[in-house]
Amino acid sequence: xxTPPRALRKPTVHDLHGHQRPDDYHWLKTQGKxxxxxxxxxxxxxxxxxxxxxxxxxxQQAIYQELLSHVQERDDQPEVTRGGYAYFTRxxxxxxxxxxxxxxxxxxxGAPEAEETLLDLNALKATxxxxxxxxxxTAPSPDGRRWAFLxxxxxxxxxxxxxxxxxxxxxxxxxxxxxxxWVLGWSADGxxxxxxxxxxxxxxxxxxxxxxxxxxxxxxxxxxxxxPTFRVGAFVTENGATLLxxxxxxxxxxxxxxxxxxxQARPALLLGRERGTEVPALTDGGDHWxxxxxxxxxxxxxxxxxxxxxxxxxLAWADAAEVLPYTLxxxxxxxxxxxxxxxxxxxxxxxxxxxxxxxxxxxxxQARPVSFPESSCTVRIGPNHVFTAGAARITYTSxxxxxxHLDLHLDALTTTLVKVTPVxxxxxxxxxxxxxxxxxxxxxxxxxxxxxxxxxxxxxxxxLYGYGSYGMSMDPAFSxxxxxxxxxxxxxxxxxxxxxxEQGRRWYDAGRLERKMNTFTDFIxxxxxxxxxxxxxxxxxxxxxxxxxxxxxxxxxRPDLWTAAFVGVPFVDVLSTMLDDSIxxxxxEYDEWGNPNHAGQYAVMAQYSPYxxxxxxxxxxxxxxxxxxxxxxxxxxxxxxxxRLRDLAQPGSGTIVLKTIMGAGxxxxxxxxxxxxxxxxxxxxxxxxxxxRLSRQ
Numbered sequence: 182x183x184t185p186p187r188a189l190r191k192p193t194v195h196d197l198h199g200h201q202r203p204d205d206y207h208w209l210k211t212q213g214k215x216x217x218x219x220x221x222x223x224x225x226x227x228x229x230x231x232x233x234x235x236x237x238x239x240x241q242q243a244i245y246q247e248l249l250s251h252v253q254e255r256d257d258q259p260e261v262t263r264g265g266y267a268y269f270t271r272x273x274x275x276x277x278x279x280x281x282x283x284x285x286x287x288x289x290x291g292a293p294e295a296e297e298t299l300l301d302l303n304a305l306k307a308t309x310x311x312x313x314x315x316x317x318x319t320a321p322s323p324d325g326r327r328w329a330f331l332x333x334x335x336x337x338x339x340x341x342x343x344x345x346x347x348x349x350x351x352x353x354x355x356x357x358x359x360x361x362x363w364v365l366g367w368s369a370d371g372x373x374x375x376x377x378x379x380x381x382x383x384x385x386x387x388x389x390x391x392x393x394x395x396x397x398x399x400x401x402x403x404x405x406x407x408x409p410t411f412r413v414g415a416f417v418t419e420n421g422a423t424l425l426x427x428x429x430x431x432x433x434x435x436x437x438x439x440x441x442x443x444x445q446a447r448p449a450l451l452l453g454r455e456r457g458t459e460v461p462a463l464t465d466g467g468d469h470w471x472x473x474x475x476x477x478x479x480x481x482x483x484x485x486x487x488x489x490x491x492x493x494x495x496l497a498w499a500d501a502a503e504v505l506p507y508t509l510x511x512x513x514x515x516x517x518x519x520x521x522x523x524x525x526x527x528x529x530x531x532x533x534x535x536x537x538x539x540x541x542x543x544x545x546x547q548a549r550p551v552s553f554p555e556s557s558c559t560v561r562i563g564p565n566h567v568f569t570a571g572a573a574r575i576t577y578t579s580x581x582x583x584x585x586h587l588d589l590h591l592d593a594l595t596t597t598l599v600k601v602t603p604v605x606x607x608x609x610x611x612x613x614x615x616x617x618x619x620x621x622x623x624x625x626x627x628x629x630x631x632x633x634x635x636x637x638x639x640x641x642x643x644x645l646y647g648y649g650s651y652g653m654s655m656d657p658a659f660s661x662x663x664x665x666x667x668x669x670x671x672x673x674x675x676x677x678x679x680x681x682x683e684q685g686r687r688w689y690d691a692g693r694l695e696r697k698m699n700t701f702t703d704f705i706x707x708x709x710x711x712x713x714x715x716x717x718x719x720x721x722x723x724x725x726x727x728x729x730x731x732x733x734x735x736x737x738x739r740p741d742l743w744t745a746a747f748v749g750v751p752f753v754d755v756l757s758t759m760l761d762d763s764i765x766x767x768x769x770e771y772d773e774w775g776n777p778n779h780a781g782q783y784a785v786m787a788q789y790s791p792y793x794x795x796x797x798x799x800x801x802x803x804x805x806x807x808x809x810x811x812x813x814x815x816x817x818x819x820x821x822x823x824x825r826l827r828d829l830a831q832p833g834s835g836t837i838v839l840k841t842i843m844g845a846g847x848x849x850x851x852x853x854x855x856x857x858x859x860x861x862x863x864x865x866x867x868x869x870x871x872x873x874r875l876s877r878q
Contacts, residue, residue, distance in 0.1 A: 183232035186225035188824040194311035198780040210817040226839040245861035251661040253603035262545030263566040271596040277852035278302035289597035312844035313851040317362040322371035336810040336846025351728040366417040369441040383765035418465040430603025431772030434460040447475040452842040512685035522591040559656040580614035619710035632673040643717035649680035649725035678703035701734040725749030745870035747801035754818040755790035802835030802870040836875045
């Protein structure tokens with residue numbers, strides 16, 4: 182049996198609000214990720230993982246091959262029309278990254294002589310000697326002559342902007358560096374680009390206009406957000422006429438606008454910030470603005486129209502005309518405007534839904550729901566860039582149905598299948614999905630989605646997945662990556678816990694700030710109910726990022742409930758992170774977790790912060806993972822967590838491992854093959870944990 186590494190203990194005590202927190206591993210943060218002592222510890226943990234996995238590598242390889250068998254390695258994503266071209270990405274067998282392609286609309290689909298390669302990430306990676314490559318945004322100029330993209334090569338989410346001259350196949354100018362990854366858009370004449378930059382904490386805070394051919398030092402700052410609790414985003418509206426700049430915190434939104442046709446335009450304020458008033462979606466309707474907002478007590482949001490003012494003064498809510506009223510049963514989340522229709526996205530009955538409103542000079546008609554063959558499904562608005570189109574690209578999936586790209590005909594509300602995501606060696610008839618309801622400690626009914634094979638005998642080993650933060654919903658969607666476990670007789674379960682938005686905005690509000698504990702007790706209740714109902718035999722928990730926080734809290738509260746837990750890139754050192762306003766995400770998330778500088782909010786967070794609530798206990802098998810360059814949840818959180826676990830794990834505890842990917846960030850490796858291999862490693866660990874093949878101390 183491998184001897185686990187032990188990090189040095191360097192006593193430190195944090196003292197705030199009369200509360201002392203011992204922290205012997207604080208040095209893993211303060212000495213930094215380039216410190217030899219820190220790197221030596223992380224390397225030792227990776228070596229320990231390699232020893233633990235030594236006898237499981239053959240099983241890992243078999244699972245990897247199974248995963249790969251469900252991948253259509255040579256595949257094209259559906260074409261998306263932008264201007265005079267159809268754009269798409271291609272993957273090629275044996276190549277780890279996507280190739281960005283286009284063809285002129287005058288050519289025939291699939292005609293090789295008409296295709297152009299814009300960016301081959303495989304070639305770029307090889308030519309520049311890179312370990313990883315990520316692209317966050319791509320955008321062709323209005324005339325198609327140039328093609329811009331944002332590139333990250335470290336996983337730190339610090340981007341550079343490259344602009345390809347499509348006629349020469351070379352870069353049109355030197356790359357711009359040090360950019361944020363949230364904004365990329367063109368002026369109407371294609372002479373300028375809009376982009377964002379981050380402050381020292383990687384908070385998006387500035388929007389710039391870059392004139393092609395000019396040095397980056399000459400770029401014009403259009404907007405700067407100095408309030409550290411707000412973040413900035415921007416986009417060009419569907420009609421191409423306006424750049425909308427939004428600055429938002431969790432509980433307030435401010436919007437500015439400028440014309441994309443005027444190279445000298447400066448942003449004008451549209452809607453000022455007002456605490457408690459959120460406007461998550463806004464667009465340009467020509468002579469009016471359309472906004473989704475909770476203003477006026479519309480907790481699940483309403484759709485309003487605000488006429489443009491000739492004097493250029495900010496808009497007033499008193500002038501808003503209701504297009505679609507608020508109702509508690511319908512949660513509105515997004516929209517896409519076309520010249521003759523408005524496509525709305527939201528939630529109803531716990532699932533995603535779409536509605537279409539016709540529009541003309543007289544205004545907007547009645548919202549008509551779009552019907553789908555399954556009620557338990559996930560539908561989204563897809564990429565749409567033709568303002569005058571009569572059909573909208575959408576996507577549709579369920580737990581057993583691979584992702585379908587559809588064109589929704591906006592008048593008839595019928596759909597045309599564009600592409601079904603190919604999944605080799607998959608027969609949906611072999612699988613069954615269902616939804617169950619479990620009772621939380623406070624009596625709330627929490628939905629849980631289940632996937633298994635028809636021939637699986639219950640009770641069975643069950644992987645329970647959860648997230649439950651930021652209002653992000655874990656919707657029922659197909660993923661071939663679940664098949665290796667499900668095909669081995671496992672149940673895959675998703676707990677739709679509070680903190681997400683599965684049941685609307687109220688569901689989110691009931692799982693944050695002073696009510697955050699609901700997230701954790703909902704998850705535990707789901708596990709207990711699945712076992713009590715004869716579904717689950719052994720329980721394995723899995724979550725990443727804020728879901729890693731969920732894992733840490735659930736393991737602390739009920740270490741006996743889980744056979745194993747996968748604690749991925751986990752936000753586990755809540756108090757130390759939220760007390761450090763120099764690192765990414767802290768100030769912008771006071772409305773999510775609380776501000777621990779205030780004694781009352783500190784006390785709430787101290788009740789659940791996983792690192793601070795570790796105690797002597799018999800812990801399950803734990804697989805903790807991180808990326809050295811992660812800007813969202815720094816490596817030191819999982820590193821400290823694993824080190825303290827080793828100190829407190831009592832006899833009978835499971836195997837504890839810490840995996841650090843040295844060249845990646847929050848999302849793991851960028852290679853599709855490496856990411857599958859990383860997942861296969863976790864599955865091999867899970868199978869060994871359930872089968873009793875992992876050692877206990």
